[in-house]
Amino acid sequence: MKKITILDTSVGTLNMGDEIIVDSVNRELKKLFKERTMYIKLPTHERISRYSHRIINDSNFSFVAGTNLLSSKHNLIRGNQWRINLLDANKFKNVILMGVGWNNYQDNPNFYTNLVYKKALTEDYFHSVRDSYTKEKLKSIGITNVHNTGCPTMWELTKEHCSGIPKKKAESVVFTLTDYNKNPEKDSKMIEILNKNYNKVYFWIQGSEDYEYVNSLSNSVIFVNPTLRSYDDLLESDEDLDYVGTRLHAGIRAMQKKRRSIIIGIDNRALEKQKDFSINVLERDDISNLEVLINNDILTDINLNMDSINAWREQFFTHESLV
Structure with a gap:
């Protein structure tokens, strides 16, 4: 054995x-x-x-x-x-x-x-x-x-898999922020853009202090419990849903479940993956461009x-x- x-x-x-x-x-x-x-x-x-x-x-x-x-x-x-x-x-x-x-x-x-x-x-x-x-x-x-x-x-994000990920904006969005890498100005701007462009805005609590941080920025989001099962339940639901956020692997999980995803790059992990594998990343310093990006078609074409x-x-x- x-x-x-x-x-x-x-x-x-x-x-x-x-x-x-x-x-x-x-x-x-x-x-x-x-x-x-x-x-x-x-x-x-x-x-x-x-x-x-x-x-x-x-x-x-x-x-x-x-x-x-x-x-x-x-x-x-x-x-x-x-x-x-x-x-x-x-x-x-x-x-x-x-x-x-x-x-x-x-x-x-x-x-x-x-x-x-x-x-x-x-x-x-x-x-x-x-x-x-x-x-x-x-x-x-x-x-x-x-x-x-x-x-x-x-x-498993093969060409065949990625071809099943929608290109057009969904009706709802789930987003994440990062409790140990905060930027209240840019993060608040992201929430503002999401609330303006989506009918429902969910927030998945991925880190231990995410809830407190988001509560300090907004009272207009729907919280998803801090378990992977809760996040998967949302991603696997019939909800028409995009992902936008600073949490890299929350975005990759969304792609695993065939959800259109935009990673907000805040450190080397997302930026290096963008260079090597062509994941869709928008740097947080460019958050003002998010509204245009989410309203355009986005192709998911991971270069494994x-x-x-x-x-x-x-x-x-x-x-x-x-x-």
Whole structure:
């Protein structure tokens, strides 16, 4: 029997976007490892215990489940979003990145970060990263066994799938904002434009402080509860619905459900995905252009790098006893 460990970025998270990512990671891994496979989940937001180390070492593979948890300045004692240190990294076996990204635009990794990542990440298999920026950051510290696959949330956004996403504006919209990256002036302008152009305006509470922030800006929105199930229920309903917002993976989830989506770019994640994969992004600094954009036809045409995705997948097919 195979043992697959998922280093799960959604355990203990205050951001429901992590659940969107891990849902897609689970889907893709179950395509790869179909029979007689036990999946074990360990948190990335907590320190690695002795028990967790034993599970990792007993597993055939351990996959780091997406998000932007890599950073140029890894904390010496507690790590960053990925709570590991050099002692942890030295004990790892077959730890593989799966659609992981870099925390933000940063300087090149420092010496300690170099040591931790080179020890933690296997040299024997290719890693999957979410954009070319992350690939270049890893290359700068000598980690070159990397494919730029994009996030697993995007791997099913094929030409055929995207052809089913409407081009024209819907009657209603669901939007998001980001509690840790606020711009009251621009965010209020976005809400104003949405209220002017849509009959119903929903707000999905993705982060732990989103509700308080939006309440400080507007009293004219319909709140969607902070669970992925609640968001999916809206996306899967008969409501004629667009997505607009600063939360990248809320927008990708909407595209998964064949909803027209405009990502409002506020950091490196959306901007790098726009460069690499042609997702529809409007930078928040240009929010005054939103009204024109939403009232025009929008083509969703994601430029997936299927060669990289398939190359990353196929490395596991060579181990016939494992797949």
